[in-house]
Amino acid sequence: MSESTITALVSPEGSLEILSNHEVNRLKDKSEGGLYRLFRQCALAVLNTGVETDDCKALMEMHADFDVRLVPQPRGVKLELINAPAHAFVDGEMLRAIREHLFSVLRDIIYTHSIPETVPGFRRDNPDDITNLVFHILRNAGVLQAGRQPDMVVCWGGHSIGHSEYQYSKEIGHQLGLRGLSIITGCGPGAMKGPMKGATIGHAKQRVRNGRYVGITEPAIIGAEAPNPIVNELVIMPDIEKRLEAFIRCGHGVIVFPGGVGTAEEILYLLGILLHPDNADLPFPVIFTGRPENAEYFEMIDKFIRNALGDKAAEKYEIIIDDPVRVAQTMKKGMKEVETFRRAMQDAYYFNWMLKIDPVFQLPFDPNHATMRALELHRDQPVHLVAANLRKAFSGIVAGNVKENGIRQIQEKGPFEIAGDPTLIKPLEAMLEQFVAQNRMKLPGLQAYRPCYRIVSGAA
Structure with missing residues (x-):
């Protein structure tokens, strides 16, 4: 039996309401250089929030009759969704979180593709230009907020995890939330959703009303890891390399839960950067953590890292097993060290400009x-x-x-x-x-x- 669908006209929710004729034409353009296919793919992924799948190709094929069209209005723009998944709606109205995410996709796709065209001399292979592109996308999305002390904890881990591992990631998030820390993840399910869900309870107990649940993804992965509904700030980076740079430029520390090849990729990216001599004295707390049954998993990861990168790489992280309180306390202490260092070096709290990233980690x-x-x-x-x-x-x-x-x-x-x-x-x-x-x-x-x-x- 085919899934029920809805055709609806949707108004913007907070991200982007005004488009130029050029931008509208690019989004309608179905040719190789146009943005229609990219926008359709990301929009469909957002509309499938909560669906248990990690096969982007199958998702596209399942909804081959889905279409999204821009409808110009006297006071802005609306989206016409044709054959959209019905589970994105309640009583005919789109869920507000999904509507926010939908227009975040529109905002970031438009902005990402307009910068190279409008900045004189912009080069996609220039390290400074790449970092500036990451900065401008994050700033345009409202992620970079002046006036906040370091409090952003990046949580990495698998989308395919068992119930007990998910519960543990949720308890870690709870402890972080109790200490006023906010969460950045890859925005999907599993170990990306758990810390956010736990943090919402911790924030509620402490009456933290500006808790942040930032999800950073990219077009090629969003179909496999649709944003979970807790994400209240969604950002679509152009590719995996800029997504990874965004994590460590705007995050102040990293917690790693058990995961698969995606988590291993993130670990190697982070350690490769932290091992650069220019980053030797730069504080950046990194914790690997899991339940007692995950101890062997992290022994395996640790052994692999020491064999491939040497014991010096292992000095960049701490392994804490089955102790959410200690994990949160250690991360909170690390945040203070980051704050002290950034203040002394007069570096921004909201974007880690001092971090040296070799071009080999930046080029797609x-x-x-x-x-x-x-x-x-x-x-x-x-x-x-x-x-x-x-x-x-x-x-x-x-x-x-x-x-x-x-x-x-x-x-x-x-x-x-x-x-x-x-x-x-x-x-x-x-x-x-x-x-x-x-x-x-x-x-x-x-x-x-x-x-x-x-x-x-x-x-x-």
């Missing part, structure tokens, strides 16, 4: 069969490049697991091949096997997980 990586096979996974390079190339390997597996283009490539040409130094590849293969065994690759479905990668012998 396009995972395909050729680029995955060509990854330089060997030790004859600086440690931050080891981290960067391992990050790309995990990013490619994420694409093959849940992103529409990646899934399509795997269906057409078979699994991505990953090769390199056995001292790096063998531990990588062992960790991936554990992710599969623990159901951390994808949400459980009707069929067993089929790897989108193949480890091959010999260097690339």
